[in-house]
Each structure stands twice: as C-alpha cells, then as structure tokens.
Amino acid sequence: MRRAAIGSVLTVMLLCTISFGAVAEDKSEKEIERYRAMISDPMSNPGFLAVDRGEVLWSEKRGSKNVSLEGCDLGLGAGKLEGAFAKLPRFFKDADKVMDLEQRLLWCMQNLQGLDTKDVIARRFSGPGRASDLEDLVAYIANKSNGMKIDVQLSHPKEMEMAAVGEELFFRRGGVMDFSCATCHGDEGKRIRLQGLPNLSKAGKQSQETMGSWPTYRVSQGALRTMQHRLWDCYRQQRWPVPEYASDSITALTVFLNKQALGGEINVPSIKR
Amino acid sequence: MKTILKTAALALVVAAGTALPLTASAQTANTAAIKHPDAAVVDAYLKSTFGKAPPEWQARIEPDETLKTCNHFRNDVPSAEADKIIKRELAKVVFPADGKLLGDWKEGKKVANNGRGGQFSDNEKTVSGGNCYACHQLELAEVSYGTLGPSLTSYGKDRKFDPEEAKQAYTKIYNSQAVVACSNMPRFGANKFLTEKQIKDIVALLFDPESPVNK
Numbered sequence: 211m212r213r214a215a216i217g218s219v220l221t222v223m224l225l226c227t228i229s230f231g232a233v234a235e236d237k238s239e240k241e242i243e244r245y246r247a248m249i250s251d252p253m254s255n256p257g258f259l260a261v262d263r264g265e266v267l268w269s270e271k272r273g274s275k276n277v278s279l280e281g282c283d284l285g286l287g288a289g290k291l292e293g294a295f296a297k298l299p300r301f302f303k304d305a306d307k308v309m310d311l312e313q314r315l316l317w318c319m320q321n322l323q324g325l326d327t328k329d330v331i332a333r334r335f336s337g338p339g340r341a342s343d344l345e346d347l348v349a350y351i352a353n354k355s356n357g358m359k360i361d362v363q364l365s366h367p368k369e370m371e372m373a374a375v376g377e378e379l380f381f382r383r384g385g386v387m388d389f390s391c392a393t394c395h396g397d398e399g400k401r402i403r404l405q406g407l408p409n410l411s412k413a414g415k416q417s418q419e420t421m422g423s424w425p426t427y428r429v430s431q432g433a434l435r436t437m438q439h440r441l442w443d444c445y446r447q448q449r450w451p452v453p454e455y456a457s458d459s460i461t462a463l464t465v466f467l468n469k470q471a472l473g474g475e476i477n478v479p480s481i482k483r
Numbered sequence: 484m485k486t487i488l489k490t491a492a493l494a495l496v497v498a499a500g501t502a503l504p505l506t507a508s509a510q511t512a513n514t515a516a517i518k519h520p521d522a523a524v525v526d527a528y529l530k531s532t533f534g535k536a537p538p539e540w541q542a543r544i545e546p547d548e549t550l551k552t553c554n555h556f557r558n559d560v561p562s563a564e565a566d567k568i569i570k571r572e573l574a575k576v577v578f579p580a581d582g583k584l585l586g587d588w589k590e591g592k593k594v595a596n597n598g599r600g601g602q603f604s605d606n607e608k609t610v611s612g613g614n615c616y617a618c619h620q621l622e623l624a625e626v627s628y629g630t631l632g633p634s635l636t637s638y639g640k641d642r643k644f645d646p647e648e649a650k651q652a653y654t655k656i657y658n659s660q661a662v663v664a665c666s667n668m669p670r671f672g673a674n675k676f677l678t679e680k681q682i683k684d685i686v687a688l689l690f691d692p693e694s695p696v697n698k
Binding site for chain 1: 519520525527529531532533534537540541543544545550553554557598600601602603604614616617618627628629631667669670674675676
C-alpha cells in the first residue's frame with residue numbers, strides 16, 4: 211500500500227520532469243537535480259522496503275541444513291555486515307574465487323544453507339508481483355556500508371587479474387554496432403538522446419558518484435536494482451549477447467569500475483530515473 | 484629576434500588549435516603504453532559470461548581485423564594503422580547498382596529515429612533502425628538528441644547539396660571506418676545492420692533540399 215502510493219507520486223513527478231526536461235538542456239539539468247534531491251529523501255525512497263525485506267531474508271532459516279545466512283562470511287568474518295560491501299568484490303579462499311556480493315550470497319545459500327538456488331536465480335531480477343531475494347539481500351547488506359568509502363580489494367593476484375580483465379572488457383568493441391562500454395562512458399558530458407552518461411573510463415568523481423550509488427531504486431522500473439542488472443541492461447544496449455548472471459566478466463567489470471571509484475562514498479540504496 | 488620567436492610561437496598555437504584529430508579519440512591522447520592481459524585469460528572470462536549464447540551471437544563479439552587494431556590501441560590508432568583500416572573498410576563499401584544515392588527522406592526520418600534492433604530483447608520481427616538521434620542532432624524540431632557525435636543539422640544545405648558530399652555521407656553511413664579509422668560510429672552497411680535502401684533513405688534525409696534537416 212505504502213509502496214504503491216509512493217510509486218505513483220514518483221511516477222507523476224518523473225513524468226513532469228521529463229516532459230519539459232527536453233525544452234532547454236540547462237533548465238532540464240537543474241530540474242533533474244532538484245528532482246534527485248527530492249527523491250533522495252530516505253522516507254520517500256521505496257528502495258528501503260527492499261532493505262527491510264532483505265533483513266528478514268538474512269536471518270530466515272532455509273535450505274536442507276535449515277540455517278540462516280548469518281553464518282555467511284562476506285569477507286570480514288561470518289555474519290559481519292558492517293563495511294563488507296565496501297570491500298567487494300574480493301577473493302574468497304574457501305571458494306578459490308573472486309566474487310561480488312551476488313556470487314557470494316549464492317555460494318553461501320548453496321554451501322551453508324544447502325539451498326537449491328534455481329528458483330532464487332530465476333527471480334534474480336524482480337518484476338511486478340515477483341520479489342527478488344538477491345536484490346533485497348544486496349539492498350540490506352550494501353546499506354550497511356553507508357558513509358564508508360569504496361575500498362575494493364586489489365592485493366590478491368586473482369583480484370588484480372579481475373581488475374585488468376575488467377579494464378580490457380570495458381574497452382573491447384563488438385556486436386553489430388561495434389560498441390564497447392567506452393563508446394558510451396568514455397567522455398565527459400556526453401548523452402544518448404537525453405540521458406546523461408557518466409565517464410567511467412577515468413578514475414575520479416564521476417566513477418565515484420556512480421559506483422557509490424548502487425544498488426539503487428529505479429523509478430522507471432519500479433524496482434530496486436543492483437549492478438548485475440545495470441550491466442545486463444548496458445550489454446543489451448551494447449548489442450552483445452545476454453550475459454550470464456553472476457558470472458566472471460560482470461564481476462571483473464565491477465572490480466574495474468570500483469577501482470575507478472576508489473574512495474567514493476557509499477550511500478545506498480539511492481534512487482534514480 | 485624576439486618578435487620572430489613570438490610569431491613562430493603564435494603560428495604553433497594556431498596550428499595546434501586548428502589541427503583536426505586524425506582518429507576518433509585522438510583528443511584523449513591515450514599514448515601511455517596500454518597493458519593488455521593475456522588473450523587466453525580474457526577469452527576464458529568471455530566464455531564464462533557469454534558462452535551459453537547462440538553461436539551466431541558469440542560470433543558477433545569476435546573482433547575482426549579492424550576491431551582487433553582498435554581494441555589494441557583503444558581507438559587511438561597510429562596513422563600507419565589508420566591507413567590500413569581505412570583501405571580495408573573502404574573495400575567493403577557497396578554502392579547502389581543504379582548509382583542513385585538518395586532515397587526517400589520521409590523513410591529516412593523513420594530510420595534515424597528508430598533505435599531498435601540487434602538487442603537480445605528484440606525478436607526476428609524487429610526492424611533495425613539507425614539510431615542516429617542517439618548520437619547526433621539532425622532536424623531542429625527534434626530536441627531529444629544525443630551528443631556522442633557532431634550535430635548534423637543543415638548537413639546537405641551546408642554542403643550545397645554537392646553529389647560528391649552525398650557520396651561521402653553514403654560511405655560514412657555504410658562504413659564509418661572507411662572515413663575515420665576506429666570511429667565510434669557503427670558500420671551500418673558493412674555490419675549488415677541496415678539495408679542499402681535504409682541507407683539511401685538516410686542519405687536523402689541529409690541531402691534532400693526538402694528534408695527537415697535542411698530547413
């Protein structure tokens with residue numbers, strides 16, 4: 211109920227902003243800024259409903275072993291959530307793999323809870339009337355790094371490999387339109403149609419602000435989204451094949467983007483277009 | 484003596500200011516040596532992420548000779564490499580058999596506005612569009628345009644509707660890299676994304692005096 215009410219108010223606000231956003235660039239930029247400030251108020255950000263659902267899921271006993279995720283080690287020790295997201299993706303010795311938060315959660319579900327993750331993966335992206343455990347858990351866990359700085363781990367050889375491959379993938383062109391990430395995110399102040407594009411090819415402010423604001427509640431989709439969904443959607447626009455969920459290239463790109471964003475402050479879930 | 488130096492310096496500044504970038508990304512001057520990870524390692528990552536896609540989709544992200552070079556230099560290709568690319572890509576351009584380069588601008592307008600096609604969310608019935616507005620301004624009345632490429636307003640008019648210029652535009656749209664090596668613009672004809680007819684219609688959008696682009 212509360213969600214629906216918030217949702218429709220946001221939609222109306224968004225439509226108003228967009229319809230005259232087209233008239234003058236400067237004016238629309240300012241309007242969008244004002245709109246952002248307005249919807250950044252946690253009380254009116256439906257993304258926090260995902261945080262609440264995630265909290266319940268985290269302590270719920272599930273799987274063949276009937277245990278909760280509270281024994282899951284996200285890098286700082288079993289069950290320790292404060293600041294864990296800020297240091298992800300990172301190398302996990304038990305899995306012998308660099309993992310982002312979604313990969314790690316799936317690993318814990320399988321290995322700790324003995325949960326068959328097929329259904330969880332089928333619901334990886336929420337839709338109308340279909341919640342996503344992974345989106346909710348990421349919202350809850352990432353929120354516990356608020357106010358902290360992005361501090362992705364780059365000391366283990368596998369972490370360094372991830373960063374290097376992520377960078378290579380960022381600049382790798384292909385598909386029927388010869389696009390790479392850099393085609394759309396390689397310069398300052400560019401836009402596609404009217405959508406502003408952050409420059410992620412450079413370390414610094416734009417990368418920091420971008421990576422520090424995911425997961426986010428996307429008003430246009432009426433859903434909380436994680437970086438997995440953002441990159442899935444960008445690969446769609448890039449005219450590349452469907453990327454496998456929670457797979458290595460996505461994690462490599464996330465490591466690279468977080469490297470560009472080192473030191474950026476996390477404030478999530480944010481709310482965006 | 485002093486004045487000579489000053490004039491020389493001024494000439495240099497002017498020359499630097501007006502020099503046109505030779506490649507699509509020369510302005511970024513990414514000249515520092517680029518470190519590339521081992522190709523086999525990158526392939527393993529790609530396999531784990533895209534390996535389940537249909538074979539024809541996987542073939543699309545296999546870089547051809549030109550993209551291999553662009554990827555290696557991150558588009559900032561040295562001029563010798565740029566020459567090779569332009570020569571190779573120019574050979575791929577197929578001009579209309581009847582020699583007519585201008586189609587119907589009204590149809591071209593639809594193609595320029597259509598941003599669909601080629602995405603994994605599309606189906607076989609999706610008609611591919613040129614998506615020109617994603618990157619270019621064209622007719623002034625359309626305010627929703629992107630800025631990844633230069634504005635093309637008044638394009639034909641500014642070129643006095645010169646048929647040679649129209650041929651150059653056809654070439655550019657058919658294969659952007661036949662004109663600028665490692666251009667960020669798609670190679671619409673060469674990649675078989677747009678048909679010859681669609682390209683002629685877009686050339687008309689740019690070069691027909693009646694086209695809103697020239698109003």
